[in-house]
Amino acid sequence: MWKFHRAIIAAGLFLVSTSLTQAQDVAAGETVFKKCKACHAVGDGAKNKVGPQLNDLFGRTAGSIEGFKYSKAMVAKGEEGLVWDDESLAQYLSKPRSFIKGTRMAFAGLKKEEDIVNITAYLRTFSTAEDAAEAAPEVEETKAEVEQDKVPKQEEPKDAGKRSAGKFGLGRLVTPMEIAAWDIDIRPDGKGLPNGRGTVAEGEPIYTENCAACHGDFGEAVDRWPVLAGGLDTLTDDRPVKTVGSYWPHLSTVFDYVRRAMPFGNSRSLTDDDVYALTAYILYLNDIVEDEDFELSSENFGDVVMPNAANFIPDAREAEAHYANKGDACMADCKPGPVEITMRARVLDVTPEGDGENDGVGNID
Numbered sequence: 001m002w003k004f005h006r007a008i009i010a011a012g013l014f015l016v017s018t019s020l021t022q023a024q025d026v027a028a029g030e031t032v033f034k035k036c037k038a039c040h041a042v043g044d045g046a047k048n049k050v051g052p053q054l055n056d057l058f059g060r061t062a063g064s065i066e067g068f069k070y071s072k073a074m075v076a077k078g079e080e081g082l083v084w085d086d087e088s089l090a091q092y093l094s095k096p097r098s099f100i101k102g103t104r105m106a107f108a109g110l111k112k113e114e115d116i117v118n119i120t121a122y123l124r125t126f127s128t129a130e131d132a133a134e135a136a137p138e139v140e141e142t143k144a145e146v147e148q149d150k151v152p153k154q155e156e157p158k159d160a161g162k163r164s165a166g167k168f169g170l171g172r173l174v175t176p177m178e179i180a181a182w183d184i185d186i187r188p189d190g191k192g193l194p195n196g197r198g199t200v201a202e203g204e205p206i207y208t209e210n211c212a213a214c215h216g217d218f219g220e221a222v223d224r225w226p227v228l229a230g231g232l233d234t235l236t237d238d239r240p241v242k243t244v245g246s247y248w249p250h251l252s253t254v255f256d257y258v259r260r261a262m263p264f265g266n267s268r269s270l271t272d273d274d275v276y277a278l279t280a281y282i283l284y285l286n287d288i289v290e291d292e293d294f295e296l297s298s299e300n301f302g303d304v305v306m307p308n309a310a311n312f313i314p315d316a317r318e319a320e321a322h323y324a325n326k327g328d329a330c331m332a333d334c335k336p337g338p339v340e341i342t343m344r345a346r347v348l349d350v351t352p353e354g355d356g357e358n359d360g361v362g363n364i365d
């Protein structure tokens with residue numbers, strides 16, 4: 001049954017690749033590229049993100065951008081001679097994991113043929129070379145530019161703190177600006193929040209553009225990227241769905257985490273107002289606020305109560321009977337009598353079985 005299924009998919013791919021001659025629309029392609037943007041950059045100064053930068057893609061050997069960590073599968077394809085052109089790109093983008101089994105690209109694929117045609121046209125506008133022979137010198141140039149870019153960054157900034165005196169004169173004092181850039185934690189009571197504001201409605205497009213590729217349009221998650229919404233009342237289930245809404249006790253963690261770490265691969269790229277709007281939108285996805293005009297700001301941040309807050313209690317172990325007055329902890333021969341094996345890990349079934357298809361994809365649970 002499965003084999004037949006595969007054959008049908010392969011036939012579908014062939015159709016896609018033979019009809020690329022239809023009208024191409026660069027502007028529509030730019031819109032489609034929003035689905036890739038979380039992971040790929042194009043244009044001036046494009047850097048590798050979660051995925052490799054896609055300038056000069058046409059004529060590029062698969063898996064060949066230096067410094068990017070590709071999957072073994074992608075590198076092997078390149079070694080076998082796979083070069084990106086209209087046809088190979090169409091096949092990869094329509095079903096990434098069927099075309100390159102074991103690819104690390106956690107992307108389900110573009111279903112509409114016209115999307116593939118248009119995105120191909122859009123990506124072509126960032127490609128100067130048409131074949132591998134022409135592409136090679138281009139790549140060299142970009143590399144040289146990148147290396148030049150690095151040099152000034154490594155120099156100490158003019159306003160850096162003084163050299164430390166100390167016994168060995170090592171290091172230097174940190175500057176107030178360096179501390180400010182690092183000291184961004186926010187306490188549950190809101191201490192440390194930057195000034196700013198953002199509404200649910202403002203958060204939605206920011207979320208769609210920067211987060212939905214991994215976390216899904218409604219926070220339901222794509223593939224095995226983390227789920228951000230739902231799961232209410234599942235905490236006592238065998239497999240609880242722990243999300244911001246069902247599990248997290250403090251809203252400050254959402255703000256802090258998103259500002260510090262997201263979007264994955266492009267962290268610290270959001271403004272404080274963006275993060276307020278996104279935090280408001282995540283509350284909305286979790287039905288914690290219901291009004292699209294709800295505005296979250298440094299002023300009303302403390303008013304939001306998370307559904308699971310009450311289930312987090314201060315650690316009072318020291319006072320519990322089991323721990324109190326125990327004296328020194330036992331460190332050797334604590335259990336009288338011989339050790340008895342009561343169960344084996346294999347029987348307990350704690351080792352997940354890979355199904356092959358998704359090996360190496362996402363790997364986040």
Ligand code: HEC
Pocket residue numbers: 032033035036037038039040050051052054057060061062063064065069070071072073074075084089093102103104105106107110119213214
């Ligand atoms: C969730 C992140 C993610 C998304 C979304 C994504 N990609 Fe990728 N892409 C990757 C990763 C990671 C790789 C490297 C794959 C590997 O090594 O197997 C990759 C590889 C590629 C490559 C091969 C490049 C090379 O140097 O060989 C192309 C082409 C590509 N992606 C195009 C796209 C396009 C176009 C889209 C949107 C329609 C897209 N990707 C969406 C993460 C992503």
Ligand code: HEC
Pocket residue numbers: 038039050207210211212213214215225226227228242243244254257258262263264265278364
């Ligand atoms: C390329 C994929 C990707 C994109 C895009 C992305 N995230 Fe994430 N996100 C992740 C991964 C991976 C984790 C888990 C990281 C970890 O556990 O170290 C995560 C974790 C989170 C968490 C914590 C979830 C939990 O329950 O632990 C939040 C909240 C979050 N992301 C919000 C966002 C927001 C908001 C955006 C957009 C600004 C965004 N993410 C964009 C991949 C992504």
